[in-house]
Amino acid sequence: MKRVAIVGSQWGDEGKGKVVNYFSKNYEWIVRYSGGANAGHTIYIDGKKYVNHLLPSITPNGYSKGFLGAGMVIDLEQLINELKILEADFPGISSKIYIDYETFLVLPWHKEEDELRESMRKNPIGTTKKGIGPAYTDKVSREGIKLYNIFDEKLLKERLSEIYYLKNKIYSGKIKSTDKDVFEYLLKVKRDLDKLNVNFASAVKMGDVFRSTSVLFEGAQGVLLDLDFGTYPFVTSGSTMAHGVSSVGFSTFELDKVMGVLKAYTTRVGSGPFPTELFDETGGKIAKLGNEFGATTGRPRRVGWLDLPALRYAKIRSGLNEFVITKADVLDGFDEVKICTKYDVEGKIKEIPDSSYDFYKAKPIYETLKGWKSTNDVNFLKYMAFIEEFTGVKINYISYGPKTEEMCTKNNMIMRIKG
Template identity: 35%
Template structure:
């Protein structure tokens, strides 16, 4: 089983690389997160953002798995399937999708709880997508949640109604505006009925049997390393483990089965929402790169914060994941710049710091830069590594040496096929 992860704060272009390597796999499996993730793929002239469906859904030879580590909003999943079916009726999505019976459900009230906490002065503002993902995971840990397999039990409807009613009463007392209870419950239960039409099974057994038969499996990570609930810039993180080792837990696969671990990063840096961002570019240049790189959230459309590449953060992420191959995206966005900076280390309390601190007050870090000459080329004509501009090639060689991992692929444009092999 190979694993693919993001190495920054998300939005690295993981979907595009997964789309490129999908033909090499028979199974693509999501192992964490929920509909707060958004993997963008260009397919047959359409720009598609997948939130819950694995990125192998466009290939007829691939079985797509939503693993037990994912939290599923049935309404959003059904909407995503319906929207894709309208565009590509030939996909037969239901025939190529398996859902873990152990995955947890996101309830309608999880979303409203998220909205309340993000807007209330009583709670810390994180900058979530307000999809209720954190509350679903919290209920999972409290053993108060519902798993997908529970929907087939005779008392599921009454039990879930009781919980949703209780949460409605609680949120109403807090002053949160809510839609009509019966309407919300009706929509949720109708989508549960639609969910029953999909293949819900023991995906751990399916994946392990497939591996035993020699079938190649790709584990698809959502969000990114620096957003990991344990190892990221807490509390400004996501609600699940995003590192490569989480694939084994989220899919029920032994670490002994892991092969390649792909790490995707941008040629610069972005993050969405609140939280420390040492290499952030403030002002006109950041605004220009945001527009040029179309750096707006695939789910929320929020403008992403822009920064230069941060080597200590990347070295930390590569260490945590055990990366075997690096994939760099959006090198074309930096095309035409006179200078490209890289953060090599920081200064904190008068001392030089070469490791990324995730516990100290990161906002007090002063980045130290290494400047590179920019590159200027017609990227539409580049078809191989040998045709890269000299300055970009130098930049890549430096990164490869500092990060101590091979850079095997480079994305040079937004188009689906604008990605070249470097090795």
């Protein structure tokens, strides 16, 4: 496979970072095409934990390189911090990172806006307050800064002055970061990026490079948080699906495979509908065993049983044709597990939502399956077979722990099955 996209099949936090890191050694380029610093991808290298919010989940001591695409909104200060952490253990890693000139920047005032807007809402959305929403808002309303602006100081000053004038009017002087503050901030981060030897590039020129080698596209969050097709308004501000590769100049028709990552159960951070959410002792137990806390915010994740109608919805929306299942080991030792197979939506039985609105009205209909002692148990194989039969998507890889190497193919797992 030369061009593969890996996306989240649920509400994010499925373990995409580890999965991308596992496969990255086989690809020359790892491309982040959407999202911002509100997405935390956790990887383990030689037993040490790293949390990347913006960097692609490359293997730092391998040959692969990373590209940050125009569909992202980038907090350059956060990016620099991540690079410095990796540089301490892998000197020269920054020279393997390329940023598209067209990427949009998250600026200090975007974070202020995020807090202000969330505090003003009657019903808060549950934003991470990383400035992602306001940055995407400025992108759409043509009031923002792209990476290439920082290479023209005269134009940058003019742009920032115009933008600050408008923001000052809208927020009645509540924005503390002035245009001069942001200008100095951007000059500083540019100097830092230059010192680290980060590369700047155009996806137009990189297109021929990408098409002549192997590329792994790394998605952010999950399909159910997509701006267009997720549980709006409790979504992120960009594309979380494979279609987002268009921001790097690719079509989904050019992809050889779209892999969806799913947990053996379901989690969600923040507000919004969650049909299979558990509020009992079982939910608390799964959350504790799975260490379900957001990699970016540290907030406890909401926990529920696996939701098959949601997975079928994700399959159709994002063109998923293979699954990787993670955290199956968290359910080790349960006598039985439940799995949602259908929704009751205002009296109508549905195996797949018609639109994201159905998630708000859905009442889960469960089937109960026998639990497993370990992922080498035949009952876990039956659990996966149940998922495959319902969704029509094969599970080819299983993650059974947090470390990158704690992955195996389903065939290898079958060889270890105990009846």
